[in-house]
Amino acid sequence: MGLTLACAGLAPDRWILAAAVAGAGIFVGPIPTTAYLSADETAAPGASAGAGTWINTGVNAGSSLGSATSGLLLGHAPLAVCFAAAGAPALVTAAVAGTGAERVK
Numbered sequence: 001m002g003l004t005l006a007c008a009g010l011a012p013d014r015w016i017l018a019a020a021v022a023g024a025g026i027f028v029g030p031i032p033t034t035a036y037l038s039a040d041e042t043a044a045p046g047a048s049a050g051a052g053t054w055i056n057t058g059v060n061a062g063s064s065l066g067s068a069t070s071g072l073l074l075g076h077a078p079l080a081v082c083f084a085a086a087g088a089p090a091l092v093t094a095a096v097a098g099t100g101a102e103r104v105k
Contacts (some may be wrong), residue, residue, distance in 0.1 A: 001024050001025035001028075001031065001090045002086070002087040002088065002089070002091035002092075002093075003087060003092025003096060004020055004027075004086030004087070004092060005020075005024045005083055005090070006083060006084045006086070006088065007020060007022075007083075007087075007090065008020035008021055008024065008083045008087075009078075009079050009080035009081070009082065009083025009084060010083075012081045023074055024087075025093045032055070032059065036052055036055060039051035039052060039054070039055055046057035054094070061087065063077050066086070066089070070082060070085070070086065070087065073085055076089040
């Protein structure tokens with residue numbers, strides 16, 4: 001999702017941009033589903049509701065911060081930079097999660 005969004009700003013026309021954003025949208029459903037399932041699986045017994053609450057908190061905080069940041073960027077940065085900034089958190093999260101996967105096993 002992050003890579004697709006980051007590259008969407010380089011689209012040469014609106015049709016390719018629409019396809020890139022739609023491609024990123026494919027990941028919108030599986031991402032929170034995976035997060036909830038992972039939290040439920042890794043939470044201590046009886047703590048899965050709390051783990052789900054932390055996911056909600058993270059999504060809401062990230063959405064708020066992302067909306068505020070994009071509003072500031074749109075007024076001062078080129079569109080390609082705005083799309084790269086939109087994709088960066090997902091790319092960073094994937095990189096961090098990828099490095100931590102080995103420690104969990």
